Amino acid sequence: MRSFDYARAASVDEAIRAGADGAVYLGGGTNLVDLMKLGVVEPGALVDVSRLPLDMIEELPTGGLRIGATVRNSDLALNGLVRERYPVLSQALLAGASGQIRNVATVAGNLLQRTRCPYFQDVSKPCNKRRPGSGCPAIKGAHQGLAIFGHSDACVATHPSDMAVALAALDARVETASRTVALNDFYVLPEERPELETVLEPGELVVAVSLEAPLEGARSAYRKVRERASFSFALVSVAVVATVVDGTVRSARIAFGGVAPRPWRALKAEEALSGREASAESFEAAAAAELEQARPLRDNGFKVELVRRLLVWTLTEVCK
Amino acid sequence: MASEIELELTVNGVPRSLEVDVRTTLLDLLREHLDLIGAKKGCDHGQCGACTVLVNGHRANACLLLAVSLGGADVTTIEGLASDGELHQLQRAFIEHDAFQCGYCTPGQICSAAGMLSEASEEGVALDAAEIRERMSGNLCRCGAYVNIVAAIAEVAER
Numbered sequence: 001m002r003s004f005d006y007a008r009a010a011s012v013d014e015a016i017r018a019g020a021d022g023a024v025y026l027g028g029g030t031n032l033v034d035l036m037k038l039g040v041v042e043p044g045a046l047v048d049v050s051r052l053p054l055d056m057i058e059e060l061p062t063g064g065l066r067i068g069a070t071v072r073n074s075d076l077a078l079n080g081l082v083r084e085r086y087p088v089l090s091q092a093l094l095a096g097a098s099g100q101i102r103n104v105a106t107v108a109g110n111l112l113q114r115t116r117c118p119y120f121q122d123v124s125k126p127c128n129k130r131r132p133g134s135g136c137p138a139i140k141g142a143h144q145g146l147a148i149f150g151h152s153d154a155c156v157a158t159h160p161s162d163m164a165v166a167l168a169a170l171d172a173r174v175e176t177a178s179r180t181v182a183l184n185d186f187y188v189l190p191e192e193r194p195e196l197e198t199v200l201e202p203g204e205l206v207v208a209v210s211l212e213a214p215l216e217g218a219r220s221a222y223r224k225v226r227e228r229a230s231f232s233f234a235l236v237s238v239a240v241v242a243t244v245v246d247g248t249v250r251s252a253r254i255a256f257g258g259v260a261p262r263p264w265r266a267l268k269a270e271e272a273l274s275g276r277e278a279s280a281e282s283f284e285a286a287a288a289a290e291l292e293q294a295r296p297l298r299d300n301g302f303k304v305e306l307v308r309r310l311l312v313w314t315l316t317e318v319c320k
Numbered sequence: 321m322a323s324e325i326e327l328e329l330t331v332n333g334v335p336r337s338l339e340v341d342v343r344t345t346l347l348d349l350l351r352e353h354l355d356l357i358g359a360k361k362g363c364d365h366g367q368c369g370a371c372t373v374l375v376n377g378h379r380a381n382a383c384l385l386l387a388v389s390l391g392g393a394d395v396t397t398i399e400g401l402a403s404d405g406e407l408h409q410l411q412r413a414f415i416e417h418d419a420f421q422c423g424y425c426t427p428g429q430i431c432s433a434a435g436m437l438s439e440a441s442e443e444g445v446a447l448d449a450a451e452i453r454e455r456m457s458g459n460l461c462r463c464g465a466y467v468n469i470v471a472a473i474a475e476v477a478e479r
Contacts, residue, residue, distance in 0.1 A: 003323045006342045006388050026389065033345070033384050034365050046342075048389050074378075078443060098458025099436055101366060103378040104385070230457035 001036050005045040009052060012207065016177055018047035019203035025049045027070060027109035030101050035114060039123045040130060050106065054207055057081070063213030066175075069108035069206045073163065074099070076107060086211060088220035088239050092166035095224045098231045108206040111164055111174065111186070112198070115157035115261075116233055118142060128154045129194040136194075139297070145235065148296045148303050150260040155194030156297060158258055159187065160233050165257035166222050167209060168265050169239035175208040176200065183209070187262030194261075215251065218243045223314045224257070225306055234258030236306040238314045244278045249319060252286075254311070259294075259303055266290040269311065278319040283312045329393045331356065332400030340387050347371045347382035350397060358398035358427040362460075369459035372428035372435070373397045379435025381458075398427035401434060409476050410434055417472035421463035432459045433473045440477070447477040 007023070009015035019025060024043035026032060027050050035041045054068040057079050065081060076082060077093035097105065119125045119138050126134035138146055138156050146156045164183070172183040186198055200206070220241040226232035237257035243250040252273045254266040269290035276282040287308040294304050328337050331354060338353060347364075350356040350373070362370030364383045371382040374396040401408040410430045413419070420426045436455045440447050447455075452470050461469060 001343045003341070003343060006325060006386070008389075008391075026386070029386060029389065030366060030381070030384050033386055037364065046386075050389060074439075098366075098369065099439065099455055100369060100372055100379050100381045100432065100458045101384075103435075104375075104380050230454050 001039075002042040004043050006048065007045070008048040012052055012054070012177060012205065015047050015049050015052060016203065016205050018045065019205055021045070022203075023047040025108075025205060027106035028072070028104040029109075030097075030105045031109060031113040035121075038121055040114070040121060049205070060210065060213075065211045067107055067209045067211070069208055070106045072103060073097070073105045073107070073110060074102040076163075077102065085214045086166075086170060086220065088169060088222045088241055089163070089166040089211075091222040092162040092224075092237075092239060095222060095234075095237070096162035107163070107209055110161055111167075111206065111209070112200075113160060114197075116160050117146060117157035120157060129157060129190070129197075132193070132195050142299075143297045144299045144302075145233070145258075146297060146300060147261060148259050148294045148300060148307075149256070149264050150189045150262065151295070151297075152190045152192070152194070154192055155190035155261065157190070157194070157261055159197075159260065159262050160258075161263070162222070162224060162234060162237060162257055165234075165237055165255045165263040166220075166239045167211075168255035168263035169220070169241045169253045170211050171253065173210045174206055175210060176204045176206055178204065180210075183263070184265050190261050197261075215241070215243055217245070218251075219318045221314055221318050223310055223317075225310055236303055236310055238307070238310045239263075240311075240314050240318045242273075242315070242318050244319045247278055249273050249276055249278050249282065252315075252319075254286075254290075256307060256311075259307060266311075268293065273315075278315075280312070280316070283315040283319075284308075286315070287311045325388045327388060327391055329387075329390050329395060331395045332397060342386070342388050344387045345383050346373070346375075346380075346385040346387050346390060346395065349387040350382060350395075356397050356399050359431075360424055360427060362425065362428075367460075368425070368428075369432055370425050370428040372432040372459065374431055374435055377435075377438065379432050396431070398431055401430065408434070409479070410437075410472070413472040413476050414469070417468045417475065419465055419468040419472040420461075421465050425459060425461045425463075429456070429459045429461065429469055432456060433476070437473075437477060447474065449474060452477070 272289035362368035
């Protein structure tokens with residue numbers, strides 16, 4: 001690991017000043033420290049933000065929730081209000097990583113974790129995300145776990161978060177020290193510049209994530225398929241937040257994980273489902289509407305079928 | 321560049337004052353600086369759990385924590401679980417149930433189980449075998465001693 005300067009920020013302002021000077025923010029470090037060991041990132045300076053007073057989960061006057069950036073994943077997953085009002089979020093968090101990692105990893109760090117594409121993590125290989133312009137060996141290489149939506153000729157990596165998929169379905173908002181961005185506008189697709197992953201400016205600090213009040217009568221769930229029973233990244237995951245009245249789907253918000261460079265909001269599926277009878281036929285039609293846009297790579301076509309089955313199953317559970 | 325930083329923390333009840341290279345992980349601090357070699361370096365990437373210790377009572381992978389970020393922390397390793405010469409009840413249960421083969425993952429398994437039992441108790445969750453397996457999934461055993469590991473933890477969970 002390359003050496004670096006280390007400082008613990010005493011305040012948000014101090015952190016932002018260090019960030020403006022090029023320091024990288026250290027939260028729990030469960031991803032960053034690993035990437036530093038691998039030589040994938042080599043910051044000259046770290047500013048530790050993990051003890052800033054950003055670890056509160058507060059109920060908003062609107063009935064929503066404001067979640068501080070340094071809240072630990074395990075604390076968020078087990079929060080009573082989250083479990084009661086946003087079960088999809090609690091389920092997504094508990095489906096991610098291991099107990100040890102969830103105890104340390106923060107909310108902002110979870111949002112900003114990097115792809116687990118094997119080429120990104122191996123500095124002996126080219127990677128347009130890690131070394132812009134060097135090429136993408138994944139396109140013709142080992143890409144079984146990579147994207148079927150939203151990828152480009154420059155990058156086919158997926159975003160690894162479970163939590164962010166639930167937040168996408170919940171229409172969460174990301175607060176930085178200077179502005180608020182909808183989570184669904186927070187991540188950018190790779191196109192020509194896969195090194196750019198979010199709309200954050202250099203040094204911009206995420207301070208919280210906020211949720212609106214849960215929709216009246218809404219039910220939600222997160223379902224994840226992986227290569228082993230636990231402690232593995234999603235091959236495919238689905239988050240659904242839906243309201244069904246008298247057998248008709250009033251609203252459905254759907255996001256997929258493990259299939260795109262960002263949590264993939266399935267707007268076509270939502271549109272196909274809205275106002276329709278909550279039936280197997282409608283669920284299949286919704287899946288088909290979204291999957292029509294899928295562009296599987298040579299070896300990950302199985303994800304298309306996996307998304308279809310997982311979405312239909314999750315909708316069946318949530319909309320019954 | 322300030323490569324050495326002063327650090328104070330408590331390890332197994334003993335206050336320690338050290339000067340460490342900023343790159344030192346908690347795992348290397350324990351093993352290389354404090355001669356506490358119970359926590360093991362398996363993958364060194366947070367994937368195997370062999371380095372699991374308790375930090376302020378919560379289980380964590382020591383390999384992914386920068387020591388400099390832990391000023392003031394209270395760390396418990398496998399060496400600190402036993403007290404007054406008496407094995408911790410999880411240590412006894414692992415022996416009784418033959419819950420290991422080579423033993424390399426065992427300190428991490430036991431520290432993780434200790435943290436996991438506190439978590440489950442705080443949540444008020446009953447631990448059946450499936451729940452134990454899910455909650456212990458951050459600890460791999462390449463000998464495949466899982467059946468007996470689960471039995472050992474289940475016995476302590478029932479107490």
